[in-house]
Amino acid sequence: MYRYDQFDERFVRERVAQFRAQVKRRLDGSLSDDEFKPLRLMNGLYLQLHAYMLRIAVPYGTLASRQLRQLALIADRYDRGYGHFTTRQNMQFNWAKLRDVPDILGLLADVEMHCIQTSGNCIRNVTADHFAGVAADELEDPRPTAELIRQWSSLHPEFSFLPRKFKIAVTGAEHDRAAVKVHDIGLRILRHPDTGETGYEVIVGGGLGRTPYVGKVVREFLPRRDLLAYLEAIVRVYNADGRRDNKFKARIKILVHEIGTEEFRRRVEEEFAQLDGPTINADPEEVARIAAYFAPPAYEKLPAKSNAYEAHRAANPAFATWADANVFPHRVPGYAALTISLKAIGEAPGDISSEQMRLVADLAEKYSFDELRVTHMQNVVLAHVRQADLFAVWQKLCEAGLATPNVGLITDIIACPGLDYCALATARSIPIAQALSKRFADQARQKEIGPLGIKISGCINACGHHHIGNIGILGLEKNGVENYQITLGGDATENAAIGGHLGPGIDAKDVPDAIERLVDVYLAQREDGEIFIDTVRRIGVTPFKEVFVAKTHAKSKEPENAVA
Structure with a gap:
């Protein structure tokens, strides 16, 4: 993984000192709240419903054990003993006190971490495939590209005050595990069909929120040497032409939609042609220097299958169940x-206690070359474990309550913090996720259903990615009551799709029954080998919608003491 150089170290330390002085001025009244707001946002500090929330950058989701241990220390010393992993592979602390934030930033700097550009109208944390460097379907590890972009975009003088926030994701695999098509810019590493040269497919204008769009391809093949100059051209066009009069229409997806993909491509290509590429693009030696940090670890030469692993699977059904899923x-x-999995039944998705952080750090250090990954599904990955060690790791995870065997299944739910924490939320997300995980807790039932992604957002901003959930749930406020809209058919993969609404919103108490009915339609209609999203695509939304409208809304009109 990447290690800070002298510039990185000085850059982060100076920011800590600067913010310490700003906090002091806010506390003594020298700065008003309005004056302080842009300063704190540049350091990832939000004012939420009950307290300040601090968002910590985890570039492309990669952490070392010492960094996770430091997060555990911060959780114990300055928060409430836990943290929350987000869909941007970052960590959030939800109970920070303003006076403590400079000390927290100092502790982060001690382990090469910071909160810069985790907020504000700038280029945010660059995300990547959580199986980068290990997946068999991968052409190239995307993390060197993500790190190059991180360095290029950090405090970029032209792009620190964009019309709105800006998100970039990179994948190097055939199967998209980074959701690149719903980012402002998505990059897919590929090989030119004629020359064999490695470069990028460039996708622009994806995004969720109140107006969700799947991104459009603006360059089918970009030579890798031109990457930064081309990105600069895209962001320059957006910076110049993106709307600033209405924050709801200020994202690049709106610009691409309003002027059309062809016109947007023309403007980018024109800007790109005018740029002095050699002064913007990274020197090949610098690219090689960065890539060297992501060289494969010193793997042992092992047989393809571990006899010990197979023996443990045969002797322990619970271990086999976990291994099949996770x-x-x-x-x-x-x-x-x-x-x-950070989706234990009945718990808040993405939360991890300080004790669990330390345990995971120990496991990464002992069994996975001191490296772990955060996924945009709000889970954690140990990427380099010997098959022979899997049983020992599983035993430790069981002791810590971290061995839930549900990755990719119906209880592996994405949920934003919602109205329990967020000042923007209009409804709760966490209780809905908890209720659904309890409803579908039975392991045999989960296995029968198979892969199915539920994603929940507590407001229209879609931090829970509900638009691209196979089943999406959006919580809103309606006449003072929490009301939930259900969508169907969303997909975050290379076959990205935005889910369609099934009908009017429903009360929170009716959500588990409604989801159960949708699952029942799938189980009744699926053909051999089909997973949920395949069946939805084959038969369409109508059979699900008919059941949802007829039964769910009929039930919601029954008196509370009615007999089912």
């Missing part, structure tokens, strides 16, 4: 990548 094939024989 273990991902590794490109190196004898190794596996495993996902630690």
